[in-house]
Amino acid sequence: MEVEEWKASIFGLPGCSVSELLKFLRSKIGALSAQVDMKGNKAFLTIASSKQANALKRVDGMSFKRSKLSVRVTGPSGGGNSSMEMEGSSSRVGKGSKSKMPFKKSYNANEISALESALAARYDAGSQCLQLDALHQVGNARTFAPHFGNKVFVDLLLDCLRRNVPDLAMLSLQHNYIKDLRLFAGLGKAVPGLKALSLASNAVSSFKDLDALALPGLCIFELGDNPVTRNIDPVEYQWQVLRRFPDVVTLDGAPTEATVRFPLPDDVLASVQASPGLPATGSYAEDGGPGELVQAFLSKFLAVYDSPDRTGLLDAYHPTESYFSLTAEGDIDDVTTDAFAKKKDRRPRRGRKKGKDDVADPSLVDYYPLSRNLLAVTTVTERMKRVACGNIDVINAITHLRATAHDTSSAVADQVVAYAGSVPVIIVSLHGVVCETADGIVRPFDRILTLTQAEPESLAAAAGWPLYVINDMLRVRKAITNDRQADTVLRALSPGPSGPSDAPSLNPDQMSLVRELSLQFNFNFEFASAVLDANGWMPDATLAALQEMDARGAIPANAYN
Amino acid sequence: MAVVQGNKALTDFTVRSGERFVSQYYDVLNSAKAEMHHFYGPAAVVVWNGFPVPASSLQAFFSSSLPVAKFSTTSVDCQPVPGVLPGSDGNTAMANILVAVAGEIDYGKNVIKTFSQTFLLVQDTSKPKAVFIIASDTFREVGATTE
DSSP states (O other), X not given: OOOOOEEEEEESOOXXXXXXXXXXXXXXXXXXXXXXXXXXXXXXXXXXXXXXXXXHXXXXXXXXXXXXXXXXXXXXXXXXXXXOOOTTOOTTSOOOSOOXXXXXXXXXXXXXXXXXXXXXXXXXXXXXXXXXXXXXXXXTHHHHOOOTTOHHHHHHHHHHHHHHOTTOOEEEOTTSOOOOGGGGTTHHHHSTTOOEEXXXXXXXXXXXXXXXXXXXXXXXEEOOSSTTTTTOOHHHHHHHHHHHOTTOOEETTEEOXXXXXXXXXXXXXXXXXXXXXXXXXXXXXXXXSSHHHHHHHHHHHHHHHHSSOGGGGGGGBOSSSOEEEEEETTSBOOOOGGGGSSOXXXXXXXXXXXXXXXXXXXXXXGGGGGBOOTTTOOOHHHHHHXXXXXXXXXXXXXXXXXXXXXXXXXXXXXXXXXXXXXXXEEEXXXXXXXXXXXXXXXXXXXXXXXXXXXXXXXXXXXXXXXXXXXXXXXEEOOOOOSHHHHHHHHHHSOSSOOOXXXXXXXXXXXXXXXHHHHHHHTBOHHHHHHHHHHTTTOHHHHHHHHHHHHHHTOSOGGGBO | OOOOOSOHHHHHHHHHHHHHHHHHHHHHHXXXXXXXXXXXXXXXXXXXXXXXXXXXXXXXXXXXXSOSOEEEEEEEXXXXXXXXXXXXXXXXXXXXXXXXXXXXXXXXXXXXXXXXEEEEEEEOTTSSSOOEEEEEEEEEEEEEOOO
């Protein structure tokens, strides 16, 4: 088997070394093994693999160190820049000298059958592919005098196609000195199902000629190595082809890319196109913080809270400096902060307290007299009334609330440590769902607790509470009445309360990448970090992988927030 | 609930300061995001949706990372947080303020999410007058309103 040798010439090189050039080429096309001969701003490559040589053609027009490269690849015997691989392809046949075929004015039966047998020889029924490259070099060519400038011949050819291979899928007409495509106007009628057409290495000089071809189903097309495509801007080339054949996905062996680009900085587009929403992740707890202690406290706290006797919580609250108040959703119509802005009169402008008749959730009505929403409750007396101070008062208040069963598995607890003066406090923001056991009502709730360390001699410690409560603010929200609401609420809560060991072990740069990716596509934390991780935390590779997954429809629905 | 035994004046002061804070915070958040970082103390602990935001990056966070959205508040509650617990030296210092806010974020395109945000406001000891800064801010989106 003869060794193929492909040659490539690259013009327009910037100053660079051979290894820099190879590194660049490899970054664009993958593997490449070639002998490189560099002369000034030109390089001549000898490549053994036709696959690599074909790939190299894609580099034509690319920029390397701000110089636009011009790449020409020739096959072993001097064939042109075509890459269509078809059955029995003999595109290595050179262009040779111009065809000296005569113009025949008419064809007799013998000549026609000679043409037809030539066609039959080059037809592969399996792939429905007809390979008519360099037709003039066929043995008995003189008999049917193929000349693609001759209307009589072309009409005959099209007629033969129509009669013999009307279901033709692929047709190659390379190296046929084809100049005037208007002669091929009947191609669409002869072989309407044509999917692939190669007109590479011909003499087509204008895109306008393509208008004559009516091939609605065309997906694969080649027009490389024609006067019209020599040195053409790749994007313009694609546009010219796509406007006539919108379904073409492969052009000269390369996939058609999306479209032109615009001079916008990348982050502008990302921020504008972001789906609404902030990225979210699971419960937050500082590394090395009191996470475990807090978890232990919360488990015990909620267990007692859910038990029939809440007085067990008495010692969990500081005897004198503890506070409890609650707010209930829907106690007031839509109020924006404007209502408060400058007015001395602090009555909410649009607020209106709700009675039993006009609430969306009647189960909340009992909470309204206790609800200490400052936007709704404006008198000092009322505000004082609705906050409990000191543990006895607090226990009194909470024992009057409905019996509950908390769902701890779906709760999210963010904990931070801050300093209130000289006292370090742990602020826990707990968000979850709770069942009011009397009626089976399930509602979401938010509970803010500030906790501080219990001194060893304190009553709290004696009662087995590692921490005790200073502030307790509860918010009860509208009951969940159907699966859809449940889903919305539970999706907003990431699964499981996580202690420090569950905290994602990503460094700040990785977190920042996760956040950006989430922001851009509205992915949740888990999916964003998984896909980044799978792609080595490289943004370009990740985006490419996502595009590919998207094209396959492989991005799961639960990837999103 | 029973008659309050706590320090009435203290609680009232706390509450009114908290209200004023909330109205200013969300007004600025809606119209002048780039200035939000002024509310925060230099050692503020800020966690939004589980992601910590270092105090030094707050300006960038509010200016660039926050999506375009309109915040509105539906509920505000405040409680005092004692600065020094009595029993240590008997004095209760100027109380800190714990603020719990519930509200909605309108992202446009018919997407409205409910959020819950908790602030601890402490006195900024570097300033002579009673200036309070955010010592901690925990924010979380907790649901979406049904369309």
